[in-house]
Amino acid sequence: MASPAKRPRVSGGRRCHPVPSVAGPAGGGEPDSEPVAGFLRWCGRVGLELSPKVAVSRHGTVAGYGMVALDSVQSGELLFAVPRAALLSPHTCSIRGLLERERDALQSQSGWVPLLLALLHELQAPASPWSPYFALWPDLGRLEHPMFWPEEERRRLLQGTGVPEAVEKDLANIRSEYHSVVLPFMEAHPDLFSPSVRSLELYQQLVALVMAYSFQEPLEEEEDEKEPNSPLMVPAADILNHVANHNAHLEYSTDYLRMVATQPIPKGHEIFNTYGQMANWQLIHMYGFVEPYPDNTDDTADIQMVTVRDAALQGAKDEAERLLLCERWDFLCKLEMVGEEGAFVIGREEVLTHEELTATLKVLCMPAEEFREYKDRDEWGKDETEEDNLTVSSIPSLKTSWRQLLRDSVLLTLQMYATDLKTEQDLLNKEVYVKLSWREQAALQVRYGQKMILHQLLQLTS
Numbered sequence: 001m002a003s004p005a006k007r008p009r010v011s012g013g014r015r016c017h018p019v020p021s022v023a024g025p026a027g028g029g030e031p032d033s034e035p036v037a038g039f040l041r042w043c044g045r046v047g048l049e050l051s052p053k054v055a056v057s058r059h060g061t062v063a064g065y066g067m068v069a070l071d072s073v074q075s076g077e078l079l080f081a082v083p084r085a086a087l088l089s090p091h092t093c094s095i096r097g098l099l100e101r102e103r104d105a106l107q108s109q110s111g112w113v114p115l116l117l118a119l120l121h122e123l124q125a126p127a128s129p130w131s132p133y134f135a136l137w138p139d140l141g142r143l144e145h146p147m148f149w150p151e152e153e154r155r156r157l158l159q160g161t162g163v164p165e166a167v168e169k170d171l172a173n174i175r176s177e178y179h180s181v182v183l184p185f186m187e188a189h190p191d192l193f194s195p196s197v198r199s200l201e202l203y204q205q206l207v208a209l210v211m212a213y214s215f216q217e218p219l220e221e222e223e224d225e226k227e228p229n230s231p232l233m234v235p236a237a238d239i240l241n242h243v244a245n246h247n248a249h250l251e252y253s254t255d256y257l258r259m260v261a262t263q264p265i266p267k268g269h270e271i272f273n274t275y276g277q278m279a280n281w282q283l284i285h286m287y288g289f290v291e292p293y294p295d296n297t298d299d300t301a302d303i304q305m306v307t308v309r310d311a312a313l314q315g316a317k318d319e320a321e322r323l324l325l326c327e328r329w330d331f332l333c334k335l336e337m338v339g340e341e342g343a344f345v346i347g348r349e350e351v352l353t354h355e356e357l358t359a360t361l362k363v364l365c366m367p368a369e370e371f372r373e374y375k376d377r378d379e380w381g382k383d384e385t386e387e388d389n390l391t392v393s394s395i396p397s398l399k400t401s402w403r404q405l406l407r408d409s410v411l412l413t414l415q416m417y418a419t420d421l422k423t424e425q426d427l428l429n430k431e432v433y434v435k436l437s438w439r440e441q442a443a444l445q446v447r448y449g450q451k452m453i454l455h456q457l458l459q460l461t462s
Contacts (some may be wrong), residue, residue: 035135039235042132046086048236051079054271056136056239061270063289065136066241073265079248080236082257088122089128089232090114095192096123106185108177111230112210117185119206119233120197133235137213138206144288146206147171149439153328157443159415161281161450162302162343170207171422178203212287213238217252221335241275244297248273280446290445293428293452300352301453302343303413309338311408312364324371328363331375346392346453354390365401395460407461410454417447421455424448 036056043050060068069125073079083091099114122128132279140191146154147167154163178200186193215238237250237259241427248271251258265271275283279300280290290296309329316322332338337359345352346359359420366374395403414420427433427444432456 012403019405035132038132039136043236047083048086049081050236051077053077054079056236059434060268062241062243062378064138065239067239067271069265069267069269069271072267073271075261075262075263078257079261079271081259082234084255084257087232087234087257088118088133090118090230093118093122094125094128098189098192102185106181108179108181109173110207111227112207113181115207115210115214115231115233117182117201119210119375120182120186120202121192124194124197133233136239137209140202140209143205143208143212144438144442145208145212145286146284153439154443156418157439158281158284158446160413161443161446163281163285166285171204174204174207175200177219208288215250215257233249237273240256240271242275242278242283243272244274244277244291244295246272246274280449284442284446290442292445293449296449297348299449299453300345300347301413301450301457302345303340303409303454305344305356307336307412308341308344308360308364308405308409311412312405315405315408323363324368328371332360332363337363346457348453348456349392351390351392361398361402361405365399392460393457395457403461407458410457410461414451414454417451419447421448421451424451 002127007255039056040050042048050071053069053073054067055070056065057068058065060066067079081438090096093099093414095118099117103114108116123134128134146158146163147170150159156168158164182203183198186198194262210231210233213233215234216231217229219226219229234250234257247263247265247269248259248261250273251260259271259273261271275287277298278298279298280284280298281300281302283296284290291299293299309325312325313322316325329338337356342356343353344357351357363374390398394404398406424444424447427436428448432440433444
């Protein structure tokens, strides 16, 4: 349902169960949790091989189930291997033949319907081979994605972050997809889908689960122009939690998916995968958690593209200048450098949309006669200079007009939040912070990380 701009999505979210327990593979200690023990027996049956150096655990993890090292692990060492037959996808589920035959009827904007129908069927199938895997899933009624927050709370806590708008789009897409594609399909096959799973509420929960826990196999370089691969569920891999400074990653091959250590992991330490370079607003939107400031080195702040246009228009001296700015904006739209719903994405050290931001500042700030010549060129963009390689550190050296427009855009962006930076800093006071609810703390981390980046831009453009 969601696809973060300029960020790859490669993995799934974390658990929210606080009860401590540990279980490892054969030789890794006696499991004391029946769901984990059942999962490990299932791993043995399907050929999912866990290293004796790792354990599925709720103890020593940042959130709920995770994986910890029972012994020291070296960089490059195999942690576990998942045979492709053990993946849960439309191609491996019990109704794969039906899903394949009805593939054209199951097309949707998200592309997730076949997997979601596979999950809906397997969840209520009396003898589903995936039952031991499902036993490690989180309680679907306790997922912490903002889509499950009351609308008033979501808007109040996350105003200005971009999350409420993303959630509203998700909810509209989920409702449309369910009523137009999913429910008619289930009603057409009542022998495969019991009334217990014909529920918009359950469908929304499964969408959130797929959003947080599924994987998308990356395309080959020569396939870059193709649509992204459909999501699939990867048992064991979706147990790992995420941090920006991760120590493992998933490798894909013909027969197996392998989780491999990317750095030495000391005994007793948690094993972390990466879900891609995710800003905190993306983490809370798609996975239901955040990394506290300043841990998320991949955090970003967005400046809406139309905000830069508005900042330029508010500085126009007369109607003629406003009309010329609108002409310049239309030119940028034609070049596909900007769009009404697009955003410029700024990290702590890099401008992720540097090409688009550079082009926008250049076109909106150049003298009128220069724009006329520029617009008539046959091969726009062939005259790149060093200023086109825009980075955060190079912002102070930009032309004065560029810096002023960027500064005005940042000031307009900061007005979209309900609170200022000083208010956030007061809330981060330890005695105040511990009294906040989990949602208040998480939303605060999202807002604060974004505002720190925006205030850094203010300093660099002053």
